[in-house]
Amino acid sequence: MDFDALINGLDRHTLDGITRGSIYALVALGYTMVYGVMKLINFAHSEVFMVGTWTVLGVYTVLGAEAGAGLGMVIGATLLALIAAMLASAGTALAVERIAYRPLRKKGAPPLIFLITGIGCSIVLVETFGQVLSAFFGPPFGRVTVNVPSVLETKVVFTIPGLDLPVTNTRLLIIIGAIVMMVALDTFVNKSRLGRGVRAVAQDPDTASLMGVNQDRVIMLVFVLGGAMAGVAALLFTIQYDITKFDIGFIIGIKAFTAAVLGGIGNLRGALVGGLLLGVVEVYASQVWDSSWTDVTAFIVLVLVLMFRPTGLLGESLGKARA
């Protein structure tokens, strides 16, 4: 127990926690939306994120973007990586839905089977990068951690006066990026016509289809949106941590899911609150105890939330997202 380390660097750790939490929150959106509409935990969502990080690496490699490139290259490569990662992640999420979930939905299989095919898809995706691609193409694929070039170099943009806390451009980008995407998604679900369909299916699938909402299309839309958000999270993650790995999704997936439950699963704003809170709690805990216990924190938070407030902090409902 080392409370001094926590108190001495409280401002620094809080900033670190918010950065992590922003990424958790973006991934959590995927879990929360799919859960809100289908009452299903999409186990393969963590791998959707993982595919995004590899896409970023792929774009950088194709463009030859390295650390220390010119300003035009930095902006161009980052934007292109963002679009590619969003597309790849959304595509992966859509493929998972078509291959693993839709046939089961048509058969009316019990919920347990959905979870198991989700796990199956997750294993297939992990092994695709860990084994299949490495057997055909060799490195960088395989069971090792791979460095992603830090195209966007970390610089201190400004220092928060009074606290003497330096804020870097990467952290700023991550926090702002996450919040912008959140607001955009929230507006989309609450204001647009398609979003109304999503909310309708979340509230009552049968009545929604009587009112002319195409349920299959809404489910596809939800997977695409969640996947795209995971793609954004993947880019932000590589910017901050400069690595990817075949099984990188697992731990982040668990934490993002915890964040979703913490905020209230099915609730978009809850995902943001839960993500930020979990990130901060985790960084604090890794200061007070040992950093080798970091991964346990999320699980303990999850169990505590489920025991004392299973509906999460903000309550769970995508259908009542307006409230």
Add this chain to the structure above:
Amino acid sequence: MSQLLDSYRGLQLGNRWDRAPKWVRSVGLLLVVAFAFYLPFLNILPFAYIRTDLNPTGSDWASVLFLIVVYMIVAVGLNVVIGFAGLLDLGYVGFYALGAYSVALFGSPSSPVVESLQSRFGLADDWAVPFAMCIPIAIAMSLTAGVILGAPTLRLRGDYLAIVTLGFGEIIRITARNLDPITGGAAGITQVPVPPGPEIDGRSFFNTIDAERWYWLALVILIIIIWLARRLEHSRVGRAWLAIREDEDAAAVMGVAGFKFKLWAFAIGASVGGLAGLLFGSKQQYVEPNAFMLNLSFLFVAMVVIGGSGNIVGVLVGAFLLTYLPERFRELQEWRPFAFGVALVLVMVLRPQGLVPSRRRAREFEDRRHEAEEAAADV
């Protein structure tokens, strides 16, 4: 593929077996058991191809058989949770690890726990808790863990349980790795005790070389566990599980206390997992955290659902296939998780009831499919 399945159905193995007179079934069962005991020495040529040690790099056949039987015990135990009660437990490896660690912590003279007991009570250096005492300790530890984990989470929706148990499996492993003063950390614990027995050729009866003895021991335990599981399935508790699995609300209306029976299933499954872990740890005579990675949990779940959850024969087939095939084709070891993921998706999408489903489960799935089709036709 479908032709193959049709010809298999044409045989109507299940029906024929059920309709056969009782003496035929008893003799058949005896023959199967006798053959299982004889398996380590199988050397008649066309059948000997199933052995895994035909080429010099292959793994020891009796050890593979032992592992298969241990995983069969695991599958039968997990089947109580997944197949009978319909709860998805993704942290079963946690109970398995707890079983292995309890026999190591209390039975090994070099474990930190035993050493502290030695120094506190002034016992000899080679003193340890006797093996016979380690068995109830292991079962009690995993049972307690099952109840502690189940009590808060079993009241929640089923899919939350999956995530919480997943976390539990990881917590057990991370704790075993980080708590050096108690668990020996990443280095693990050596000198895990073996069951007592007469010395033969100057070696103790259960040793690292004669793996077939371990296999027979595990087989006896497996047979006992199968018998117990069958008795449970057809008991009042088993019927309660069935009711909960099919419709929890209706079961509650009929006076079946859902939570109580779910907790029972969870605790029984956990203690069987602990027992299997104890066997594994004792055979290895060495326990370390990396032997209990989360992938093992997914493997266990896959054994149950690919085989046919709810059907004991089915889960035995599942455990056999998923343990035996990777050992027989070791040269493809690296591809094993990939193949296993693909198999999981394919079997579940094409045949969600599993390869060898129980008749009741197959009917449940058929009903649900009809309902879904009718609902689709209505809209």
